[in-house]
Amino acid sequence: MRLSKNWLNEWIDLSAKSAEDICAALNEIGLEVDSCERIRVPSKVVVAKVLECREHENSDHLHVCKVDAGEILQIVCGAPNVAEGQMVACALEGAKIGELSIKKAKLRGVESCGMLCSAKELGLGELNNGIMILDESIGELEIGKELSSYPAFDDYLIEIELTPNRGDCLSVRGVARDLSAKFDLPIKDISPLKKSEDELLGIGRLISLHSEEEKNCALYYKVVNLGENFSLNLKKRLRLALIESKHKSAIEGALEYSTHSTGALFRAYDARKINPNENEKISLKIKNGEHKQSQIYAEDKLLGVAGICANKEFLADENTKIAIIEASYTAPEIIANATGEDKNMPKDEMVYRSSRGSEPAISSSMNLLFGSCFENCEWYGGSQQISMSVERANILVNCSAISKMIGMDIEKKEIHKILSRLNFEIASGTNDEQFYAKAPAYRHDIQNIADVCEEIVRIYGIDNIPAKPLNFSEANRNSQASLKHALARNLRQRAVDAGYFECVHYIFDDPSELEAMGFKPCQAQMLNPITNELKELRPTLLNSLLNSALNNAKRGAKQIKLFEYGEVFDISGKQSSKLGFVSCGLSSLPSLKNGAKGAELSLFELANDIQKILGKISLKASENLEFLSPYEQAKIIQNGKVIGFLGRVKPSLKKDLPRCYAAQIDFDALKCEHILAEPYSSFPATSRDLSVLVSSELKYEQIKECIETLKVENLQSFYPTDLYSDKSLGDKKSLTISFSFQSNEKTLTDDEINALMQRILDVLKESLGVELR
Secondary structure: OEEEHHHHHOOEOOOOOOHHHHHHHHHHOOOEEEEEEEEEOOOOEEEEEEEEEEEOOOOOOOEEEEEEOOOEEEEEEOOOOOOOOOEEEEEOOOOEEOOEEOOOEEEOOEEEOOEEOOOOOOOOOOOOOOOOEOOHHHOOOOOOOEHHHOHHHEEEEEEEEOOOOOHHHOOHHHHHHHHHHHHOOOEOOOOOOOOOOOOOOEHHHOEEEEEOOOOOEEEEEEEEEOOOOOOOOHHHHHHHHHOOOOOOOHHHHHHHHHHHHHOOEEEEEEHHHHOOOOOOOEEEEEEEOOOOOEEEEEOOEEEEEOOOEEOHHHEOOOOOOEEEEEEEEEOHHHHHHHHHHOOOOOOOOHHHHHOOOOOOOHHHHHHHHHHHHOOOOEEOEOOEEEOOOOOOOEEEEEHHHHHHHHOOOOOHHHHHHHHHHOOOEEEEOOOOOEEEEEOOOOOOOOOOHHHHHHHHHHHHOHHHOOOOOOOOOOOOOOOHHHHHHHHHHHHHHHHHHOOOEEOOOOOEEOHHHHHHHOOOOOOOEOOOOOOHHHOEEOOOOHHHHHHHHHHHHHOOOOEEEEEEEEEEEOOOOOEEEEEEEEEEEEEEOOEOOOEOOOEEOOHHHHHHHHHHHHOOOEEEEOOOOOOEEEEEEEEEEEOOEEEEEEEEEOOOOOOOOOOEEEEEEEHHHOOOOOOOOOOOOOOOOEEEEEEEEEEOOOOHHHHHHHHHHHOOOOEEEEEEEEEEOOHHHOOEEEEEEEEEEOOOOOOOOHHHHHHHHHHHHHHHHHHHOOEEO
């Protein structure tokens, strides 16, 4: 958005503010200033009048002019538009125009004592082909007066970067409104030139406007007779040049100037292009399009779509005499929806403004257009219009909530004052802490209390709010799914750390191989399987893992350790998560330390690996799994609950597979629990070994349960260390159990430990018939 300080000054009195003050204020209220450039005509360039103009004797394009610039000068000029009687800009001797220094010279043998300048040569943009013709729009013209003393030729060009929601600031009026709130200055009452319309032909003789459908836009029409030589004054053309206008005719320039000034959207149609018959009235009808866009028709001719596009066939141009001027407002939501849904809809440059929010006050904007640009033209009296109420959210403003959002207390009186300066409509609330506020119609982006808070902050000044450290706290958002995912990731990483390689297989498996393992087929059958070998939902991870281990063994691998985390399905098709492990071949590869053949793999080595991965576990004998050896299989127990199984795979199941052990864990039975750290005892631990004679049929599990039921105080741990059998012992065996005792309060004496050991031995004798060896 480009505008100048003097242009702003027409809407709000900024004469006491410097350009630096204005730019600082714009940045503070969220209208970021991209650049601020002073536009000033060089010194010694003055107002002059062309007294005489004749052809140069030795040139077919040069003119010799007699110019009054406070003194009578002879100046040779090559501009095609120079003529006697014009008021022009004249650079005197000693003036510097860009890189050119003006001095006396002879052109084709004729002396020239200055230079008649174009707007482009003075750095003001290109206005026309030739020298700049001055008029009274810049002020009273005094011959010999320097141009830089006129505000139009000593100004500041400010360029602002706007966010898409601030369509209201795509105009000088919009920026002035925000500065009015910041500086607490009133907006000027800009009244157009008063012209009595009583004796004028009424607009109803030329056009009529009708709408039988729901009104989705506001329209306002007036008609003007432009005459033969309609043009804009110098001040307006200078401003259009500063904003880099690309208008092709004076009427287009007038509309662009007014849109940039007021924010309202204007179009001009040529009445004779719509209807060549001057005696017939033009009937305009509004019809709603598929996406609520307002289509404007003259009989069966589509003139345009409000806020989106116009039919170029009917637009006014440099030859237009009778122009129908249209001002429109359409809610930006309708524009965005229509253009977004229909990508093929024609669009012109107006969409940029209308989709961001144009000015709803179209009647006052139309009056300003006529009063400033068409004051010398003939008007048709009256207007044709369609009104539409702009819906505004009624927002409940709670002063305590506002203060909490901002981070400091702001009084209700101050909040009222800021919102009033921003043209909010304020109504009393239910108590002293709150009230209702409606944003002005041109601020469609303000919908809730957060938007209101933002407006207060930017006018109050974010630099006036003391900085505070961010107090960031958030509730734990972990769900069961996230906890499960974290646990699975942790266990997979532990498995890799234990030397296992992760596998990923299809959830489909070979039904014949599953039957050989003793698994019944799933009732949910695949109608269109990948292959016959992969046509059943897998009930276990182990068959796929064993096949992968077999492939590795055939390639010469001596040590194979694989795992998989995945989904399995029971006989009814119910899905669950499992962890599968397979360990084959050697527990350690041949080396100088392990020997030429390496160490053999055992059940307890796999159990030890699983304990590293899952944490402390215990084993309980099992015999019900057909694909495992009945002599080497067990249930895996954790926290008193069966969570899976492990054992040696029958050699007959996978004949070419070396010694192999497998385990499967019910992942859903695992719990992701926080570990509560306990302090270590600072007192020494004491160990005692107990060797007893037990029956050959007695299982260690029974001994363990018997000792655990005693809940012996200060007993930290116990475990078997030796099992010995001999003919001299008959049908009994010698079992050695190691006990560890430690107190958190003192060092245990031998007598105290001996008493505890005796208590354990007495219970074992009484319950299980165990004898001391």
